[in-house]
Amino acid sequence: MAESEVVIDVSENNTPAPTQSQDVDMGGQDESTQPENSAAPSTEQQDEPTGLENIEPELPTRVTFLDYLKSPIVELAVGQGEDITVLHAHQRLLEQSPYLEEKIFALGEGETRRIDLADEDLTATACFLEFLYKNDYFPTLNNSSLETDPDIPVPDSEGMALLRHARVYTLAQRFGVPALATLAHKKIHLTNSTARGEIEYARYVYGHTATTDESIRKPVAAFWATRSHVLRHEAEREFRSMCLEFPQFGFDVLSLVLDAQEKRTQRTETTIGGGRKRPRVSAV
Template sequence: MVDPEVDVETGQDEEMIEVEATEEAANGDEPTGLEDIEPEVPERTTFLDYLRSPIVQLVLGTGANKEILSAHQALLTQSPFFTSAVTSLNDANRRIDLSSDDLHATASVLEFLYKGDYFPTLEAGNSLAYDPTVASPDDEGVALLRHARVYTLAQRFGLPTLAQMAHKKIHLTQSTAKGEIAYARFVYKETSPDDENIRKPVAAFWATRSHVLRHEAEKEFKRMCLEFPQFGFDVLSLVLDAQEKRSRREEVQSSGTASGRKRQRVSSAIVPPGVGLK
């Protein structure tokens, strides 16, 4: 009996096809079933991307004091204020009017947007870099006012991280009684009455040190209270609150129990003898 012929070449071709199919699947040409669980990597905005964006000019001051600062649009639009402002710009006019804003404070805002900090920068150990432009003692409150102006602009431009940084630098700044009054005047003039984040520490500072600072800057303190009655009321309220707490502690220590002050009763005992209803 003759054995059947076997097509050896055909068998080898089938094996090669199977191997190639396996390799293609391994190389990702076919679905692996892992696509749904692979995380999506978000695109990272690089500093180069910022520098490639269009230039926007910021106009500050008027007349002879007019200054023009330039910045990249992609950096500016980290601020909601500038995001809204650039929508009205076109190729013929790429300027934003900031004529009523402080030049140096605006420059500090731009420095923060580019570098993540502004001068004087925060140093290790919660201190500020030395600033040779500030006199010592700082009776004019130059350093405090610098950070206060940055704080108000950060609030207006919608930059909470910058506002927190400026607020921290305020607390790290050394000043004098007169400098503190200059700072308090700016705060009560330029900030919202609801902004307790910056107003309350100012009132607390004067409430806890008024017995000393008032004599170092008595005229300035009096002028401040007359110009901003809310400042005087805030300071007085904190002084009275502290006095009330001190009185309660003294009562507890003397009696051993906490009791409220009782209001004197009105009785016939205080009516002069012989006086009555007719």
Template sequence: MADAEVQIDAEDGGPVGDVEMGDTEIAATGVDESGLQDIEAESQPQKTFLAYLKSPIVELTIGQGDDATTLTAHQGLLTHSPYFREACSKFSDSAGRRVIDLPSEDLDAMGCFLEYLYTHEYFPRLIGPANSATSTLEPDPQFDIPDSTGNAILRHARVYTLASRFGLPSLRSLAHAKIHRTESTAKGEIAYARYVYKETDMADATIRKPVAAFWANRSYVLRHEAEEEFRRMCLEYPQFGFDVLSLVLDEQEKRKARAEGAATGGGSGPGRKRARMSTG
């Protein structure tokens, strides 16, 4: 999906040294009227990375039953997420093991989440600024280019929804940027659209609107490359079909208005007014 994405403001703190994704560092100078620095002004000391590594280890159990996998992470980094901050607040200082069960989370997405906490990136990395049209993704040998299955773009979609649940807007913004820099075929895009309409909130226009716009602008692709998949998608998720149809009709109305404006010299005279319905 190569269309320009909607930008998302980053609000979470992120790991130490995090200055990307629009984060703004605010420093209180505490300067008094004499121009001297108020050395007693309250300030938040900056944590070192070593301080995070000294924090307790937390076990994260992903999946359930025989498919369960245990990952570990330092609590100091996990608590950048409000979700894990609340979960970790329930541990006592004397707790022998700190375990958090995540039975319904995707293992690969959790791996990307933890990679981001430690490095502020996850594979495949974004080459160039996230808000730049020239930025690209580094090659991922797991997937063909373009991706015909949708698995490449779904990796970032899963990270996006996971970041939303865990309260990390900067990770969500990064995943969203990667979605729009992943080359995929029509069938791959349908797989991505199905995931978005199944897993995201109806009010999340940030990720839903570009999906509908992508297909509204590519009706020729639907007829020749993915007509059957598109039909099944519309039957399974009527909201998707409605969103696409609404955008198509909006564009038709705009073209009609432009044509009528050109025919009448761009004026607003009677030729452009709708006939008033009779009430008599």
């Protein structure tokens, strides 16, 4: 019978040698172990903002012209009675106008996508739609001049060209499209006309724009205030009729004339009790 094998422990201080199942500490803790009294970060701590979330803000999605063309077609019924003309345009283009966007939003589900514009001018509405698609309207703007319109007579004694741009301007104001209003206003100042044509234009402006809209009213009054010689020789009767029809126009012109006269004369006047003192005529 063989004797049992004796295993002699030769480790220092009789410390049991590590077995293969034990981990040896080589100067640091095992990664899988946690210090005593320590806990893993909670889910709430991990979700706390670090301040780095908004370094790259989201950019708005670019709307392409193809997106406009994919939108539904909306009918615009311009005019009244037998004179109604139906125009068509893409919805997303029309929604650039807050006025039309509100009307489109009010359309019920299943209804014909149709907006009635009974009081609008057909030509001005067509110019508005042309601007939505082309960012301009006929006659187009070429640097500092306008394209020639063969339908406008020369001389333009009725102010047809001025009236067209004026109608586009007022429609753009109602529809809330300031870029179109600015373009129409610029074309007004590049349009040639006659004294009678300017009177027709002035009559339209004072009849269809707000009294506070000095951007278009003031140039009209200034035009006539600086051209009194034209009034006497070319359009005195029309000018008189205009002043009687729109007293505000006459007042605006007179105010500018008086302001210019005061700057020219630069007379020194004394005031007593809030009133102007007339020069005394010496008695001989």
